[in-house]
Amino acid sequence: MLDRIEELVGQLRSAWRFRRHALVVAWGVCVVGWIAVLLLPPQYEARTRIFVDTNSLLRPLLQGIAVPPNTINQVELVKRVLLGRPHLEEVINKTDLKLRVKNDRQMDQMVGDLAKLIVLKGEAPVQEGSDRVPTFYSISFRDSNPNVALAVVSSLL
Numbered sequence: 001m002l003d004r005i006e007e008l009v010g011q012l013r014s015a016w017r018f019r020r021h022a023l024v025v026a027w028g029v030c031v032v033g034w035i036a037v038l039l040l041p042p043q044y045e046a047r048t049r050i051f052v053d054t055n056s057l058l059r060p061l062l063q064g065i066a067v068p069p070n071t072i073n074q075v076e077l078v079k080r081v082l083l084g085r086p087h088l089e090e091v092i093n094k095t096d097l098k099l100r101v102k103n104d105r106q107m108d109q110m111v112g113d114l115a116k117l118i119v120l121k122g123e124a125p126v127q128e129g130s131d132r133v134p135t136f137y138s139i140s141f142r143d144s145n146p147n148v149a150l151a152v153v154s155s156l157l
Helices: 002-017 019-039 054-062 071-082 085-094 096-100 104-117 146-156
Strands: 044-052 119-123 135-143
Touching: 002 019, 044 146, 071 119, 085 096, 085 104, 085 146, 096 104, 096 146, 104 135, 135 146
Parallel strands: none
Antiparallel strands: 044 135, 119 135
């Protein structure tokens, strides 16, 4: 036991001799890290969570046409409607994203980018003793401008 304590004290003394080198390396790492963090572009995220009773909305439309869809199919159906081209063009025209668009080609690019950047997730908690499955959807969008991110999510809502 005494040998281990003497060995530990010896290692501490030898480390103490190189304390200035360690301090210089630590400060160098800190400065590089601070510069890297300052160079990161700001990202703002707007998120909302909504409740949609998809059974009451879809049941009359799909009655007699198709087998009742499961929750995953319902989420995909809502995604297709919300992220469809006409709806995304409407979102662009309602928000400040229209200022970034100058011609039709840029509009096509913006619609494609917007469809990729909007995150729509669905979750369906099942209620016991009920054939109805309420569905919660989460809509989120990130942008470098906080007002644009909020406007896009509000428009989708």
